Amino acid sequence: MTAIVEGVFGLGQSEREAALLPALTELTEHHRAHCEPYDRILGSLGHARGADFGSVEQVPWLPVRMFKHHVLKSVPDDQVFKVLTSSGTTGAEVSRIYLDKEAAADQPRYLGRTLQAVLGEKRLPMLMVDTIGIIKNRRSFSARGAGVLGMANFGRKHVYALDEDDQPDVEAIKGFLAAHGDEPFLIFGFTFMVWQYLYEVAREHRLDLSNGILIHSGGWKKLIDRAVDNTEFRRRFAQDTGLTRIHNYYGMVEQLGTVFVEGPSGNSLYCPDFADVVIRDPETWAEQPVGVPGVIEVVSTVPRSYPGHALLTEDLGVVHGIDDGDWPGKRFSVLGRLPRAEARGCSDTFSGGAA
Amino acid sequence: MDLQQRLRSTFVEALGLGEGVDVENLKYREIEEWDSVGHMALVAAIEDEFDVQFDTDQVIDMSSFKVALDMLRVLGAGD
Numbered sequence: 001m002t003a004i005v006e007g008v009f010g011l012g013q014s015e016r017e018a019a020l021l022p023a024l025t026e027l028t029e030h031h032r033a034h035c036e037p038y039d040r041i042l043g044s045l046g047h048a049r050g051a052d053f054g055s056v057e058q059v060p061w062l063p064v065r066m067f068k069h070h071v072l073k074s075v076p077d078d079q080v081f082k083v084l085t086s087s088g089t090t091g092a093e094v095s096r097i098y099l100d101k102e103a104a105a106d107q108p109r110y111l112g113r114t115l116q117a118v119l120g121e122k123r124l125p126m127l128m129v130d131t132i133g134i135i136k137n138r139r140s141f142s143a144r145g146a147g148v149l150g151m152a153n154f155g156r157k158h159v160y161a162l163d164e165d166d167q168p169d170v171e172a173i174k175g176f177l178a179a180h181g182d183e184p185f186l187i188f189g190f191t192f193m194v195w196q197y198l199y200e201v202a203r204e205h206r207l208d209l210s211n212g213i214l215i216h217s218g219g220w221k222k223l224i225d226r227a228v229d230n231t232e233f234r235r236r237f238a239q240d241t242g243l244t245r246i247h248n249y250y251g252m253v254e255q256l257g258t259v260f261v262e263g264p265s266g267n268s269l270y271c272p273d274f275a276d277v278v279i280r281d282p283e284t285w286a287e288q289p290v291g292v293p294g295v296i297e298v299v300s301t302v303p304r305s306y307p308g309h310a311l312l313t314e315d316l317g318v319v320h321g322i323d324d325g326d327w328p329g330k331r332f333s334v335l336g337r338l339p340r341a342e343a344r345g346c347s348d349t350f351s352g353g354a355a
Numbered sequence: 356m357d358l359q360q361r362l363r364s365t366f367v368e369a370l371g372l373g374e375g376v377d378v379e380n381l382k383y384r385e386i387e388e389w390d391s392v393g394h395m396a397l398v399a400a401i402e403d404e405f406d407v408q409f410d411t412d413q414v415i416d417m418s419s420f421k422v423a424l425d426m427l428r429v430l431g432a433g434d
Contacts, residue, residue, distance in 0.1 A: 081384065101384060121410040135392050147433045149391045156402070158395070178388050 006314040008117045009327035011273040016329055017056050020276055023301040024059045024309055025052065031307035034074035038307040041066070057278050057287045061297050061310040064095065064254045073098035074303045084146055086253035095254055102306035108258030110302050111150055114259055114272045118247050119154055119213060125180035126155020127173065127212075129189025129198045131162040142192065146253065151188045151215065161189070161197060168197045170205060177207060184211050190218035191248065195228060203240045210242030217249045217259075221336065230333075234266050235352050241331075250334050263326030269334070270327045276301040277332055279319050280312070293318040293335055314338045358432065361404065362424055369393070369400035382419045405432040 011019065032039040032049055039049075042060050050349070053059050066072060073080065081101045085094040096135040099107075134145045152158060159176040163169045176185075187209070189198065194216045202209055214237070220229065230248060237243040250269050251259035260277070261271040271277060278297040279288045288294040296317040299310045317334040356364075363378050371389040372378065383389055389397070399412050401407070401423065407430045409417070417423050 104384060105418070112411055112415050116411060119411075121412065123409065123411055123414065149395070152391075153397050154411055156399070156408070222413075 004149075008113050008272050009270055009329070012328040013322050016271075016273060016276060019273070020051065020056050020299065020301065021059075023267070023274075024299060025055065026057060027301065027304070027307075027309040028053075030304065031074045031309070035072055035307050037070050038062070038072055038074075039120055040225060044136050056299060059299065059310045061299075061312045062307060063312045064252065064314060067095035067097060067306075067308075068093040071096065072308075073306045075100040075103075082258070084253050084256065097242065097253055097256065097308070098306050099256070102304045103256075103303075106304075107302065108150060108153060110257035110272075110274065111259060112153065114250060114261060115154060115215065118215075118245075118261060118264075119186065123154060123156045124158075124184055124186040124213070125157045125176070126152070126186045126188065127159050127161055127176050127198075128152075128155075129161045129187065129194050131164055131166055132160045133166075134162045146256075147190070147217070148188070154215075155188070161201075162193075168201045170201060172335045173198075173201065173207065173277060174205070177209075181211060184213060187212045187214040187216075187243075189214075189216055191216045191220060191233075192218060192222045195223055195226075195233065199233075199237060199241065208242055209237070210244070212243045213245040213247070214243055215247050217251065218335075219337070224336075230262075230267055252298070252311075252313065254311055255298055255300050256304045258298070260298075260332075261330070265326055268320055268325050268331035268332065270325065270331055271329050273329075274302060277319070277330055279317055279332070282338070290319050290321060296332075296334065296339060358427060359424060360422070362401070362427060365398065365400050365404045366420060366423075369397040379420055382418065401427070405430075407432050 023309045029050065032042060041062065044062065047060050076100060079100045083102050084097040084099065112173050119223055123281065128148060130148050134148055161169060161173050187198065194214065223233065234246055237246060246266070248262040249259040257277045258272065260271055262268065276299050278299065279294040280286065280297055283293050293316055296313045296315045297311065298313060301309065302314055303309045312325050314337060316338055317332050318335060319330050319332045322330050366378050366381065367373065370393045381389060383394065398409060398417065403411065405427055407427065409426065413426055417426065419430055
């Protein structure tokens with residue numbers, strides 16, 4: 001298992017940037033050649049084609065919001081295999097992410113290599129903290145459905161912890177634990193649902209989750225309202241259910257296949273070797289020093305069917321340290337959503353440039 | 356029934372394939388029935404039928420009927 005960890009979370013920051021820079025430069029040219037709106041956006045911002053960038057931080061980025069307002073794809077219409085959508089927090093607007101067959105086949109491999117670092121190769125019995133209803137409409141999955149399906153490959157004997165009315169199915173959870181609770185098992189769900197539907201049910205029914213490995217993702221907003229942050233989440237799960245192997249991850253539909261994973265000691269997210277983060281000052285867009293919060297940019301060499309290799313998110317984050325944690329590279333936290341006004345301001349600039 | 360025929364009927368049943376589907380030449384994502392939801396059901400059905408366990412890479416790499424058949428042969432299933 002160590003070899004696998006080294007295979008995905010192995011590159012120190014300078015080696016990582018040296019490997020990423022030529023790949024991101026090539027991707028920028030690839031998308032400019034195959035996605036006309038992207039080429040226009042970059043052109044309007046003064047980026048010449050064929051430019052060399054001095055560092056990862058200088059590679060041009062797009063605000064994720066652009067995928068809500070523009071058709072951004074680098075494959076011909078007849079090769080679009082699947083269109084994924086994400087509903088943001090704003091409701092009506094959705095991002096549209098275009099995948100060709102190759103991209104659809106690639107992204108689970110990247111996700112697989114990344115998560116095997118914490119799960120190992122063996123597929124474990126899997127408790128899904130969701131309802132099977134989420135994947136019933138096969139033509140169009142929500143981001144939640146896509147997340148559930150993407151994770152399903154890592155487990156076997158899947159049991160859903162919620163019934164079709166989104167209510168906890170205590171008997172299903174108990175049945176799963178009776179069958180598999182004595183050996184390592186996998187739990188997956190969105191952070192808020194894991195708290196509300198698994199933690200609270202497990203505490204009430206005194207369920208033993210000590211052999212579990214929890215992989216969870218999604219915002220903390222609803223939990224912060226209940227005064228539960230990442231530290232408290234880990235502490236209460238350990239204290240009340242025995243669950244200590246907990247890995248939060250951060251990723252988005254606009255950069256499918258790339259996830260940033262919480263290390264074993266908790267409270268820091270790490271970048272897989274094919275990705276990185278740049279925390280930017282929201283006023284100058286310059287990279288922030290370690291310890292200073294800013295807007296999170298995510299870079300990844302995975303996106304090839306749409307220009308998503310360098311994306312400015314609408315999340316605030318902070319780098320805690322570089323090459324000084326469980327795994328090499330930057331370690332960071334997501335602090336929450338960017339206040340709306342700032343997000344709108346920055347994307348308007350780009351929309352104007354693209355019009 | 357030989358391995359290939361057993362696998363064929365497992366595919367037909369797990370994916371709900373109609374008659375006339377060229378099962379032996381099927382590829383993942385080529386038909387509606389074999390999408391990621393179908394894939395989950397298919398993997399579980401093959402594991403049950405042949406009493407094998409695939410690891411994560413094998414589930415991700417199971418990109419065609421032929422690949423699945425080769426994987427079963429390597430695992431010594433149905434011998």
